Amino acid sequence: MSGGRSLASVLASQEGDPLHLPWAYKTIEDDDLKFPLIYGEGKKARVMATIGVTRGLGDHDLKVHDSNIYIKPFLSSAPEVRIYDLSKYEHGADDVLILATDGLWDVLSNEEVAEAITQFLPNCDPDDPHRYTLAAQDLVMRARGVLKDRGWRISNDRLGSGDDISVYVIPLVHGNKLS
Structure with a gap:
C-alpha cells in the first residue's frame, strides 16, 4: 500500500480493528492478510493470490484459496479516470x-x-x-x-x-x- 499504510489499517472500521464485513462469514484478521493484496506481476498478477486482477469484478462469491475470506471487498469496479483536455x-x-x-x-x-x-x-x-x-x-x-x-x-x-x-x-x- 502506498503512504506506509498497511492494508489492515486501510480496511479498519471506524469502530476499531479488525473490520467485520456484514456480508462475509468470517472476520478479516491481520493473519489473513499475510501476503500482498496484488500478488505477482503481468499475466500472473492475482488478487490475494487467487483471481486475475481483471477477472474479479463480477465474481461476488469467490473466496481466497483455502480460506473463508471473500475476494469482493478487495475489488473495485470504480475505474481510475484521467482527463486530458x-x-x-x-x-x-x-x-x-x-x-x-x-x-x-x-x-x-x-x-x-x-x-x-x-x-x-x-x-x-x-x-x-x-x-x-x-x-x-x-x-x-x-x-x-x-x-x-x-x-x-x-x-x-x-x-x-x-x-x-x-x-x-x-x-x-x-x-x-x-x-
Whole structure:
C-alpha cells in the first residue's frame, strides 16, 4: 500500500480493528492478510493470490484459496479516470492515444508501444484513412509475436501474448483535420 499504510489499517472500521464485513462469514484478521493484496506481476498478477486482477469484478462469491475470506471487498469496479483536455494542446497526425487490453500490455511496455507507433505512423501516408487501423494491427502482431519451435515469441526471444489482444489507435487531432 502506498503512504506506509498497511492494508489492515486501510480496511479498519471506524469502530476499531479488525473490520467485520456484514456480508462475509468470517472476520478479516491481520493473519489473513499475510501476503500482498496484488500478488505477482503481468499475466500472473492475482488478487490475494487467487483471481486475475481483471477477472474479479463480477465474481461476488469467490473466496481466497483455502480460506473463508471473500475476494469482493478487495475489488473495485470504480475505474481510475484521467482527463486530458485536447483543446489545450496542438496535436499532429502522429499524436495518438493507445487503448488496449492486457494482451498487449502484459508483453509490451509503454516505451515499446510508443517506439513502435513513432516508427510506424511516419511511414504511412498521412491522408490514408486506414493508417491508425494499420498501426493497431502492427501492435497486435508485435504482441502476438512469431511462431517458433518453442512457441510464440516477441523481441529478445520473450514469450508473445497468449491472451486476447485488442488495440485501438486513437488520433488526438481534433477539428476537421481528420474525416
